[in-house]
Amino acid sequence: QKEVEQNSGPLSVPEGAIASLNCTYSDRGSQSFFWYRQYSGKSPELIMFIYSNGDKEDGRFTAQLNKASQYVSLLIRDSQPSDSATYLCAVDSGYSTLTFGKGTMLLVSP
Amino acid sequence: EAQVTQNPRYLITVTGKKLTVTCSQNMNHEYMSWYRQDPGLGLRQIYYSMNVEVTDKGDVPEGYKVSRKEKRNFPLILESPSPNQTSLYFCASSRGTGATYEQYFGPGTRLTVT
Numbered sequence: 058q059k060e061v062e063q064n065s066g067p068l069s070v071p072e073g074a075i076a077s078l079n080c081t082y083s084d085r086g087s088q089s090f091f092w093y094r095q096y097s098g099k100s101p102e103l104i105m106f107i108y109s110n111g112d113k114e115d116g117r118f119t120a121q122l123n124k125a126s127q128y129v130s131l132l133i134r135d136s137q138p139s140d141s142a143t144y145l146c147a148v149d150s151g152y153s154t155l156t157f158g159k160g161t162m163l164l165v166s167p
Numbered sequence: 168e169a170q171v172t173q174n175p176r177y178l179i180t181v182t183g184k185k186l187t188v189t190c191s192q193n194m195n196h197e198y199m200s201w202y203r204q205d206p207g208l209g210l211r212q213i214y215y216s217m218n219v220e221v222t223d224k225g226d227v228p229e230g231y232k233v234s235r236k237e238k239r240n241f242p243l244i245l246e247s248p249s250p251n252q253t254s255l256y257f258c259a260s261s262r263g264t265g266a267t268y269e270q271y272f273g274p275g276t277r278l279t280v281t
Contacts, residue, residue, distance in 0.1 A: 091270075100257055100272035101210070145210065153198075153217060154225055155270065159209035 059084045061148050063158035071166055076133040078161050080146030083127070089149040090122055090129045095160065096142045104144075105131070136165045169194045171273035173258050179279045180248060188243045188276050190258030198261045199241040200225070200270070201233065203254040210257070216241055248280040 060083040070076045078092075089108045093101035107113045107120040107129065119132040129148075133140055146158040171192045180186055192199065200215040202225075212225030216235040230252055232244040241260075245252060258273040 100275050102272070103269045106269070147210075153223070154212055154215060155200075156212075156226075157202075157210040159207065 059087075059148065059150055059156045061146055061156050061158035063144075063146050063161045065159060066162040067164045068161055069164045069166065070136050072136060072138060074136050074165075076136045076140065076163055076165070078131040078133075078144050078146075078163065080129045080131075080158055081127055082129070082146075082148045082156075084148065084150045084156075085124075085127060087124075087127075087148045087150045090120070091147040091149070091155070092118075092120060092129075092131045093145040093147060093157075094142045095145055101145055133163075136163075138165050138167050141165045169271070171258055171260050171271050173256075173273040173276050175276060176274060177277050179281065181281055182249055183247050186245050186248060186278075188245075188256060188258075188278070190241045190243065190273060191239050192241075192258075192260040192271070193239065194260060194262075194271065195238065196260035196262055196271075197238070198263055198268070198270075199235065200259045201231070201241070201243050202257045202259065203227065203252075204257060204275075205254050213243070213256075248278075250280050252278065253280050254278060 091106045092104045095101040105120045117134045121130045143160040145160045147155045201213040202210045214233040216222045256276045259270040261268040261270045
């Protein structure tokens, strides 16, 4: 059974701070990793994907992957109130399916 | 506009009354998928389709059927809905699976079975 674990939160950070969201996965054969953002009542939207060990940066977002530790994280720099949402980690194990974590709720206070 | 559409957006029905939730995409995507989202359980895959006439079970297929007769459409069928199928349902599509394939989600269908 493939598992993707996330802290449910909420993670509360002040505006301008760095938010750090973490995710672990059980399937060592996992190949690709995705971070989705979901606002309340809306559908998930892709923020970033990563498939190589190390860091990948896109604007204020940085995804970090450590396959040896089966760990993937998302850093949000200069957090804004508009970043308040639930962040979903998803893992593609190469079997044509995505397994999602339950999500971490992020609250950014002005 | 590139999009995934679902209908209906909201549905209240009774136990045992067959229903179909439609999903359509206009991006010529090969891969389509259905998820359900429940509080505390997250997004779970019901069925997916790699292409026309190719479908397979996800993690929670019991009580659901799908078909893929055309590339753009992937309806979800509940032949005898039960209250435990009350959930928020999302359809998604992508060009394929793997590292660079973003899944585009529809707006969701909130289903209540009484």
